[in-house]
Amino acid sequence: METPEAESYFRDLYELGFDPSIPLEEKITQAISVGRDRLSVQYGVLSYTGEGEYEVIGSTIESGDYAAGTVYDVDTTWCRHVIDSQEILAVADAGDSQYRDDIAREETNLQCYIGAPILVDGEVYGTLCYSGNEPREAPFTDDEKRFVRLLSRWIGYELEREKHYATLDAQNERLDEFAGVLTHDLRNPLTAARGYTELVSERVADDDAEHLKTALASLDRMETLITETLALARDGADVGERDAVQLGTVAESAWATVQPEGTLVVESDREISADRTRLQQLFENLFATPTNTVVIL
Known part of the structure; x- marks a missing residue:
């Protein structure tokens, strides 16, 4: 049976994920803040590590270290453990744990930490983590771990969807450009063929002119097909x-x-x-x- 605390966590996730009026960037900002407040820690950070560095994408820290836009050596962060294992890491009191001598404790001065990987298309995009300069009085609960894990998965899903939409938009733009060039290149010789056919049809006998009328009808059909092909490429597969x-x-x-x-x-x-x-x-x-x-x- 879920605890009231767990139910409130899931309600937060539901409210974040199912409001289409909120832009993705704002959703992620809210998610980071909601997690920090629910876990009662000082900081919430979303990172990107795809280029081998630790780049802060979103943060509850407005300025200074670990504010959005700052970049660090990933090997000095707590998040490197999450990236390597692709599993959640929860440390309530670093000084009283197996991580007491970890370089991240010395470099960041963070004494409590919980983080989960962000996966996009099956690859590690980065991490979502929450931390503080003081140890927590109690270990992170299973509900809190589940909440961070689900929150990270939701962010990964939203980033993945945004990436796919951007890729589709780029493909459609290239298709539209290709269709424009193709139809232009086809219409030029088509116009010339129609012009010469009309010219010849005025100078030949009626029997031959009938054959040329058939040719002109075929050229008109080609023009229609070119126009429809361009419309299909630009408007999609809707018939x-x-x-x-x-x-x-x-x-x-x-x-x-x-x-x-x-x-x-x-x-x-x-x-x-x-x-x-x-x-x-x-x-x-x-x-x-x-x-x-x-x-x-």
Whole structure:
């Protein structure tokens, strides 16, 4: 059965994690402060150690040593034990523990410490730790250890999600740039082809002009595909609004555009809900594959 103290810890975590209106940086700042207050210690620090140094990312210390933005040799910190083991470390009284001669006690003058690793994508990002210049009167309880562990996991999850969103945004930006360049490079020769085809169609006999009209229709279709490809790249995979379309009618329209060798047989038709343009493009891709007969059932 959970103690009232444990229930209050978990309520703190719930309130931090499920308020979408709070920006991530502010959430982390609140988390560090809440942990310090709940544990009744002097300091709360979030560190980044991915580059081999101990960089303070967030801190309840406003200025001086271990304020946000300061950097230290990780080998002189208590957190190095957490990084190496990837486990929580709790020391209520450093002078009365196996860590009495630890370099971190001498370098930091911290006499009590509890810290847990922050993992992002399975790798150690850094640590979340709480500490004080005086020993604690009582050891850290199991509830307090669980609270710090869960708090560190929550921060790791939030950092991981932020990282993934940033990566996705960068990928979308590159895709958008690529799509713009690609469509520009495709439209230039397409415009030239349309212009010359129109010019020639005005100077040939009617029978030949009909063939050129078919070519112009195909060029118009290419222009539509380029525009839709650009929209898809920029807007994502959403197919947009769907309409009721006749499957056979769309197939026949695609067949007329591609004009492949062979025979199209529509044995039965049906109405479906689809994006007509993209459905026709699907059929065109299918019909462009060499075959003798395509049957739409």
